[in-house]
Amino acid sequence: MEKPDNKKPLLERMGESQVWKSIIRSGVPRTRRQRMHAILGSVFLHLHPARLPKHAVKVGYTWCMGGLSFFLFVNLTITGILLMFYYRPTVEYAFTDIIDLAEQVPLGIMRELHRWTAHAMVLIVWLHMVRVFMTGSYKPPREFNWGVGVILMTLTLLLSFTGYLLPWDQLAIWAVTVGSNMARATPFLGHEGPGAALLAIGDINLIHVGSDVRFALLGGRFVGEATLLRFYVLHCIGIPFIAMIFMAVHFWRIRKDGGISGPL
Amino acid sequence: MSLAALKSVIDAISAPTISFTILTVAFPFFFPPTDWFEKIHRKLGFWRLWTKKGGIIGLLLITAFFVLGYFDKNFNITLTKPDNFPIVLLIYSMFFYIWLGMYKAYQNDERLDAGLKPNEYNDPDDKVLVWPDLVYIEFIALILFQVFLIVWSILVAAPIEEPANPAATPNPSKAPWYFLGLQEMLVYFDPWLAGVVFPTMIILGLMAIPYMDINKKGDGYYTFKERRVGIFIFMYGWIVLWLFLIVIGTFFRGPNWNFFGPFEYWDTHKVVALNNVNLSELFWVKLLAKGLPSNILIRESLGFIAVFVYLFVLPVILIKTKLKGTYETYGPTRFVSLMIFGLGMLALPIKMYLRWAINLKYIVAIPEWFFNI
Ligand code: HEM
Numbered sequence: 001m002e003k004p005d006n007k008k009p010l011l012e013r014m015g016e017s018q019v020w021k022s023i024i025r026s027g028v029p030r031t032r033r034q035r036m037h038a039i040l041g042s043v044f045l046h047l048h049p050a051r052l053p054k055h056a057v058k059v060g061y062t063w064c065m066g067g068l069s070f071f072l073f074v075n076l077t078i079t080g081i082l083l084m085f086y087y088r089p090t091v092e093y094a095f096t097d098i099i100d101l102a103e104q105v106p107l108g109i110m111r112e113l114h115r116w117t118a119h120a121m122v123l124i125v126w127l128h129m130v131r132v133f134m135t136g137s138y139k140p141p142r143e144f145n146w147g148v149g150v151i152l153m154t155l156t157l158l159l160s161f162t163g164y165l166l167p168w169d170q171l172a173i174w175a176v177t178v179g180s181n182m183a184r185a186t187p188f189l190g191h192e193g194p195g196a197a198l199l200a201i202g203d204i205n206l207i208h209v210g211s212d213v214r215f216a217l218l219g220g221r222f223v224g225e226a227t228l229l230r231f232y233v234l235h236c237i238g239i240p241f242i243a244m245i246f247m248a249v250h251f252w253r254i255r256k257d258g259g260i261s262g263p264l
Numbered sequence: 265m266s267l268a269a270l271k272s273v274i275d276a277i278s279a280p281t282i283s284f285t286i287l288t289v290a291f292p293f294f295f296p297p298t299d300w301f302e303k304i305h306r307k308l309g310f311w312r313l314w315t316k317k318g319g320i321i322g323l324l325l326i327t328a329f330f331v332l333g334y335f336d337k338n339f340n341i342t343l344t345k346p347d348n349f350p351i352v353l354l355i356y357s358m359f360f361y362i363w364l365g366m367y368k369a370y371q372n373d374e375r376l377d378a379g380l381k382p383n384e385y386n387d388p389d390d391k392v393l394v395w396p397d398l399v400y401i402e403f404i405a406l407i408l409f410q411v412f413l414i415v416w417s418i419l420v421a422a423p424i425e426e427p428a429n430p431a432a433t434p435n436p437s438k439a440p441w442y443f444l445g446l447q448e449m450l451v452y453f454d455p456w457l458a459g460v461v462f463p464t465m466i467i468l469g470l471m472a473i474p475y476m477d478i479n480k481k482g483d484g485y486y487t488f489k490e491r492r493v494g495i496f497i498f499m500y501g502w503i504v505l506w507l508f509l510i511v512i513g514t515f516f517r518g519p520n521w522n523f524f525g526p527f528e529y530w531d532t533h534k535v536v537a538l539n540n541v542n543l544s545e546l547f548w549v550k551l552l553a554k555g556l557p558s559n560i561l562i563r564e565s566l567g568f569i570a571v572f573v574y575l576f577v578l579p580v581i582l583i584k585t586k587l588k589g590t591y592e593t594y595g596p597t598r599f600v601s602l603m604i605f606g607l608g609m610l611a612l613p614i615k616m617y618l619r620w621a622i623n624l625k626y627i628v629a630i631p632e633w634f635f636n637i
Contacts (some may be wrong), residue, residue, distance in 0.1 A: 010463060010549035023489070029395055034394070035393050037394065038395045039393075039394050039395050045394075045395070046398065046533075048394045048398060049394060050393065050394055050395075050490060051392065051394065051398075052391055052392060052394055052398060053386055053388070053390075053391055053392075053394055054386045054391070054392055054493040055383075055384040055385070055386055056398075056399040056467065057392055057394070057397050057401060059401060059405070060368070061384060061409070064401070064402070064405045065407075067402055067405065068405060068406075068409060070407075071406050071409065072409075075410070075413070076522070080505075088465065090422065091428075095424075095428065098424060099424065101295060102421070102422075102424075108420045109414075109417045109418060111422050112416075112417035112418075112420070112421060112422045113413060113414065113417045115422045116416045116417055116420070117348075117413055117423070118407075119347075119353075120350075120353075120413065121627070122350070122442050123350060123353060123354055123357060126358075127357060127358070127361050130358075130361055130362060130365065131361070131365070133495075134362075134368075134369065134486055134495070135365075135483075135485060135486055136481075136482040136483040136484065136485075136487075136491060137483070137484065138473060138474040138477075139477070139480065139482075140474070140480075140481040140483075141343075142474070143474035143475060145469040146439075146471070146474050147474070149468045150467060150471045151471075152459055154467055156444055157443075160442065162300075163497065164440050166536075167424055168427065168428045169426060169427055169428055169429060170425040170426045170427070170429060170432070170434055171347070171423060171425045172428065172485075173428040173430065174433065174434055174437040174438075174527075175438060175439050175440050177437065178437050178438065178447065178576070179439045179440070180441060180461025181455065181459075182446075182458070182460060183459070184453045184455070185454065185455035185456035185460060185634065186456065187456055187460065187461070189459075190456070191509045192455075192634050193456050193460070193634055194456055194633055194634045194635035197633065218310075219299050221387055222430060224430075238508045240301060243303060244285040245434045247561040249383070257603075259338065260386055261484035262385075262484040262485070263381060263382045263384050263385045263483075263484045263485040264484070
């Protein structure tokens with residue numbers, strides 16, 4: 001075994017230590033080969049290719065918006081997990097737990113961080129879409145990935161919407177009441193939707209207040225205890241789970257469609 | 265002009281009838297889809313919006329509006345609601361980034377005119393390493409954004425109102441801001457359209473864009489001239505029919521969803537005459553001076569014919585006349601999708617103007633079946 005050279009700078013010696021080399025196998029990324037290896041050898045960084053055309057790394061081209069969307073999603077996951085330590089999704093506790101988050105919990109800005117990041121994510125995802133549109137990046141071969149993106153945007157909005165209910169204050173239940181009232185007018189499937197009356201066996205209506213899509217969404221005839229639980233589960237597990245799958249597809253397809261778009 | 269007079273002028277032109285019309289009429293001059301519009305766009309200097317000066321003036325105007333609003337006792341109330349702050353960010357960021365996209369597009373268009381490659385072009389062999397060139401940029405972007413979020417979180421407390429009370433409906437009750445475009449559509453359409461059919465069509469329509477746009481040019485670089493019709497249609501839908509309606513819904517809709525100018529006081533008792541009539545009433549009662557027929561289908565026949573003509577006859581006429589060439593290049597499937605989503609999108613402004621012009625409530629009105637158009 002080589003003896004460490006004490007004259008070398010500390011950082012450099014660290015880079016040659018067994019621990020470092022076991023983690024980043026190529027050592028400190030200094031040569032071209034090592035730098036490429038740093039990307040390819042890391043499970044996180046290898047989402048990227050090792051080399052890119054110049055325009056693709058410019059902020060002026062992508063505005064960084066896709067990357068930021070993902071960053072905000074991760075951010076929301078982390079702050080969300082912290083919030084889950086304190087928050088109980090029941091009519092009895094939800095509201096007071098939210099108050100306690102600000103008043104009792106040290107460094108109580110987790111709720112702010114989570115809420116403002118969520119708003120920011122909606123904006124950032126929209127801006128990402130505008131960028132992708134303006135650079136024509138949805139054109140073949142990226143048509144499918146644009147579609148995946150549209151689904152991701154829808155999921156982002158649904159995540160925001162389900163989260164809106166959880167503080168269980170006036171703002172929350174009425175915003176969700178207004179939003180979910182629309183479901184009652186769903187054609188065929190909502191009890192006040194056109195065509196719903198047609199779905200009947202003899203005199204028995206299949207679609208009524210207690211069986212339509214709105215009922216399924218709310219777990220009841222109005223926004224109540226069951227709604228809170230449903231939205232909580234969708235918000236914390238259901239939709240993030242689906243979103244993660246679509247994000248994996250989105251990132252995979254960016255690479256498979258030939259990397260970031262650019263002029264020929 | 266005094267400040268109060270300026271404010272009342274802004275209040276007056278903010279009314280959807282006027283502001284929506286101004287935006288719609290001005291739109292093709294800023295995003296010219298044809299040679300004719302392009303000529304006027306150049307001649308009257310509309311193109312200056314997409315220069316550095318134009319961008320700065322735009323940002324200054326927005327700022328002036330918000331400063332004026334901040335010091336106005338009425339606008340201040342809506343403006344400083346914590347959940348409305350994202351709308352302020354939305355207005356700034358959307359303006360800035362759409363400007364940036366168009367600014368870059370115009371630069372590239374000049375290069376293309378001069379026979380050069382777009383700015384984004386580089387030699388395929390001349391690549392940069394992701395470590396460090398990209399990883400560092402991402403790292404910096406991430407830190408800056410995190411700092412921004414932390415500062416925002418420290419400065420603005422997340423809103424919390426009274427505990428939920430199913431018995432006390434707030435007036436107005438608003439959906440979260442990103443759905444206010446849909447809630448605004450409820451003024452003109454029933455929930456089954458505004459809340460279910462249109463959102464579905466928006467999602468499907470967005471997903472269909474890459475399959476409907478067969479223009480191969482402008483892939484991978486900013487350009488306007490090579491894709492002007494596509495950009496015009498998308499941006500009209502995005503800016504006027506989506507973002508603008510969100511802004512109206514947030515800032516200009518008060519109690520009972522009545523319109524209030526930004527500097528107006530939200531008077532709960534504002535009375536707005538509701539004299540909207542259905543097409544069937546206009547036809548049978550006003551025009552023929554008879555009663556409404558008792559048979560629903562006869563009563564609404566005119567409405568059904570109107571909708572049928574709009575959805576099925578109009579496209580056929582277009583195929584035979586103005587859009588003949590389009591039909592031939594796009595083929596039947598693409599053309600039908602273009603028509604479905606195009607006519608769906610246009611249905612909104614059409615219904616808005618019918619409401620404003622002749623107080624039309626429903627074209628087809630069958631409340632018995634929850635079927636109102
Ligand atoms: C949660 C939401 C989303 C995340 C995390 C995400 C993430 C990303 C990332 C990291 C990229 C790489 C390039 C860049 O940063 O611009 C990208 C590219 C892309 N995104 Fe998204 N995206 C999301 C939503 C969307 C939406 C809403 C659309 C379109 C409707 C979309 C369509 C695309 C397309 C077509 C590309 C390829 C662009 C190119 O090659 O230039 N994405 N996305």
